[in-house]
Amino acid sequence: MNPHLDRLQSYPFQKLTALLSGSMPNPEYNPIALFIGEPKHPTPEFIKKALTDNLDGLASYPLTAGTEALRMAIAEWISFRYMAPVDPLTEVIPVTGSREALFAFAQAIIDGDKPDPVVVCPNPFYQIYEGAALLARATPHFLNSMPEHRYQCDFSQLPASVWQRTQLIYVCSPGNPTGAVMSLTDWRRLFALSDQYGFAIASDECYSEIHFDETNPPLGALQAAHKLGRAGYPRLVVFSSLSKRSNVPGMRSGFVAGDAAILKKYLLYRTYHGCAMSLPVQAASVSAWRDEAHVIENRRLYKLKMDAALAILQPVCDVERPDAAFYLWLPTTIDDTLFARRLLIEKNVSVLPGSYLARDSSGVNPGRNRVRIALVASTAECVEAARRIRDFIQSL
């Protein structure tokens, strides 16, 4: 078999299962799971109806490029959300969730005939980037995202010799787990590096719609490129998803948009890869992209939880309000794996150790002594969990 498979690390949740195995949670408390970023708000009825109204589509093979209706709905959403024009025929492809698309992208982009290809990833990061790089036979290099840098990638961390071999960079804005949003200045810097060294940018924006200020949504990469006067999104591809926005993680629906020349070849790759979206899912996705009311309500619920959790936790620790997304990136005064284990044993709340989401780079693991808390459970459960975490921190 492909020997590079052995280079893949086990997933953070598998590491957590191993860490917690044999631990007896305190039976006085009901379990509250905040370790996984799986949306728990109900799927809107109109999306389910659009899916079931279109079940006849199961009788046909779908096209990898998607239906014109879906590509149009996505292009219109991009234009509404980012004020950036995209051609639905050449600059948009529906994908079956951003995860598979992020992984497949490296396989299509990396030119293994060039010496020592590099894929640059943020640190901490979504582990798919690393696996995608390794299976594309590239070497991942990590850019630490530290608080002193507004949790943004420190581009100066890599020498020119590494940038010269870089073929692809993954960025995540709003970031998982930090929630940090890239500014126009951050984008200007990254575009300049891409222009200088010729690498592609994969911008993972699956949390773009989970934010706290209706008047100031996170800046997107296409929007930044358009604002900076870049024509045709050179070497830029954005990855977006309905999973978090519309509470349909099981539907597996998202899109990629950006550089038409890259997407033309990526579409060819995807045709062979065989990941076309089923027609009922495409129809449901059209309805979801065309409605904002349910997204506004979704944000209202996340904001309630974020406000309530911060009000409880900020008096006892230095946890910051993230720019966006639904995670708290909480600093711990003891080792993060010990924190997670003891929190389960003493308070029956499960969170993810930050070191499982990061790698050692430039002598630090930016996830060490942090835990990621996903505010996905109900408001009552999130409030209850925040109280238990506060009591636990006070007992340390």
Ligand SMILES: Cc1ncc(COP(=O)(O)O)c(C=O)c1O
């Ligand atoms: C940063 C990031 N990117 C991408 C994904 C994949 O989302 P999906 O495949 O549901 O679109 C996730 C899922 O949690 C994520 O956290």
